[in-house]
Amino acid sequence: QVQLQQSGPGLVKPSQTLSLTCAISGDSVSSNSAAWNWIRQSPSRGLEWLGRTYYRSKWYYDYAVSVKSRITINPDTSKNQFSLQLSSVTPEDTAVYYCARSYSSGSYRVDYWGQGALVTVSS
């Protein structure tokens, strides 16, 4: 059973960097059949996929165009976790953030989610 445990601050000031971590149990961040995603949800934007990292002999990264200039997703193999950094945040970045595993056997689907974390951007 895969479990994803999120951690990080719930309040970030405008213009600062939002940082969240997702600890993985029951799978490996270096898995050859999974990808590790960050997804957020807000009333105004709905469910929004932000990006992913995955390992297929080397590390790959995909990011949504809407946040591409501000986002970094990093795997940490020593701790079996991955992280999200979103820089220069504004109140528009206020949302519930989820980490999630997407599994591929032909097609990717998100089969495990973290518990979600409300991050509020406010001074």
Add this chain to the structure above:
Amino acid sequence: DIQMTQSPSSLSASVGDRVTITCRASQSINYLNWYQQKPGKAPNLLIYSASTLQSGVPSRFSGSGSGTDFALTISSLQPEDFATYYCQQSYNTPFTFGPGTKVDLK
């Protein structure tokens, strides 16, 4: 980006009703997933690759469609099925979601 639309945006139904939610993609896609979300919880995968039932999901849920038009059907609505349903394409990044369909009690 591939745009996803869903209809209806909400519906009211009774226990035992047959319910169908549709999802349309802005271009032809091969991979379409359906999720159920209850308040305060993360989404839960129901169907992947348009019609494959995720392990552990009741058989009253089914998915169909191809190309740009897809559907999620609940054959006999149960009390635990009142929730919001989302489609998602996993054909191209960014993996976009539909706006959701809220199913509530009539």
